[in-house]
Structure formats: C-alpha cells, structure tokens
Amino acid sequence: MLRASGPAGTVTLALLALALARGEGQHYDYYGWQPENVPRGRFYGREPQCVDIPADMQLCHDVGYKRMRLPNLLEHESMAEAKQQASSWVPLLAKQCHADTQLFLCSLFAPVCLDRPIYPCRSLCEVVRDACAPVMESYGFPWPEMLHCGKFPSDHDLCITVQFGNNQATPPPVPKICTQCEMEHKADGMMxxxxxxxxxxxxxxxxxxxxxxxxRLVAAQKKKVLKLGPLKRKDTKKMVLHMRNTGSCPCPQLDNLSGSFLVLGRKVGGRLLLLAIYPWRKHNKEMKFAVKFMFSYPCPLYHPLLYGAGQH
Incomplete structure (x- = not known):
C-alpha cells in the first residue's frame, strides 16, 4: 500500500511504483515520507549512486530487491564498509526474534534505490527492537544508539512500515531452547x-x-582455560557464569551435569555472561578442530553479535 500527500508525495509515489514494477522493492509496502528530520551538514565524497547488492552481503542479498543506495542510510560510503558492518548483524537473523528483522536492518544497510532515501517507520523499528533487544541483552549487547527508534519517521510520513504485524507469533507449546544452549555442530560455526x-x-x-x-552456573574448581581474553587469573578461580533472560526456557545441556563442558562467554560490567555451552566430547572431530585452530581462524574486524544453531 502506498500513501502520501501533496506534489512531492505524488512524485515520490510514482518513483516507488516504478521501483516496485522493476522488482526492486517487491514484497514491501511503503508509506509516503520525506526525510525532513534527517540531520543536516553531512557531506559525502560523491553523489549517492545505485549499485547492485553484492552476493557476499549476506544480510541483504535476498531481501527482495536487487539494487541499493550508496552511501547507505547509516553513512557507510563504500561497499566494503557497508558489508563489513552488515556482517555483524547476520547472526541476529538466525535467532528469528522478529519476522521483520531483515527488512528493518536492510532498509538502513542496503536501502532501496530511489531518488531520495526511504527510511523505516518508527513503528517498524519499535517492533523489531522490542523483540530482538532481549536476545541481544542476553549476550551483553545493548540496542545500539545508531538504531534509536526516535530517529525514524512516524507512520503517517513516507517510510517502510511493519510487514508482518505488531504482534509476535503464537508461542509454541514447548518453550524454545535458551539462546545460549543452541549448539553449532560445525567447526567453522564454533570458531x-x-x-x-x-x-x-x-x-x-x-x-x-x-x-x-x-x-547462574557455578564452575567446579578444576578447569582448563583455552582462551583467557580480558580475564584475570583471579576471575577463573571461582567462576560464576550468568545466563540472562532465560526464564523457563530449556537448556538440554544442563539436564545432566556429569562430565565436562566447553563454555564460551563474555565479561560485561564485571559479570561473566554465558554465550554458548557444549558437552565436552573429545572424540568429536568438529569440536576438536575448532579448539585446535580457534586462534588461527580469521575473525572479522567487527565481531559478530552472536552465532547459533540457526546458521547451518
């Protein structure tokens, strides 16, 4: 559905309709908007241009249109920068916290190519934030300031609106496994x-x-530190790992505490947060490979937010 008013709105709607006809904005509804509240004074080295969304931009290569505006709406001027920053958000899609997550993120990282920028509606930002922020917080990552929903236009302006409704899907009868307890079964994913x-x-x-x-997982005294990171040796003496926002979700790994575990975590605000937990299986070739070569793995400059079983 398209909505706008006034001459500017009419012109913009024509351009939107053309983009939709070309397949550049298929699957999406647009509400009429002109970016009056965008901060002024930003000067780019070149004029905005339309470019193909590259196949290796995993976050948005299958978003539903093929061309994007560059610089994008997060002020990434080069494709290399846009791809590098976007890669940090790919793991969030695997968590399936909201059906509109990709739509919202790609409207900023790879905005549809029109003569003027089309931002996500504030309501779209809010439904994705409300669904996904608790997942991010479980790993110690706050909802970033660059995605502050107050920056985006209200629904009566021209903007990209919510596609799959404001309500979350009916929860399954069996609680979803805790995000920290989803297991990646391939060495590459573990690394x-x-x-x-x-x-x-x-x-x-x-x-x-x-x-x-x-x-809270209280570690036994005997342990082997495979990666120390920012921890001090004293941090490893009496380790207590916190699992945030777990509620009543099941964690099959913790049903039986016999044997050893491989635990991955982050230090946030003086607390140790659990990111992932695996039963230790020394004969598992994938785990053995991941542990042996984790320091030689080419980690991205911008660490991914989180990786889970959904990335297979």
Missing amino acids: QQMCSSDFVVKMRIKEVIEENGER
Missing part, C-alpha cells in the same frame, strides 16, 4: 562463536542456581 567470546573454558559445573529469570 565464529569463539570470535565473539572473550573467553573459552573447559570445566565441570558444580551447580545451577535459578533466580529472577536468570540462571
């Missing part, structure tokens, strides 16, 4: 998780404490 982690430790778990929607 990507290790890139995102401050520390990697092989350890036994003494007990699990559940309180206020959070779980």
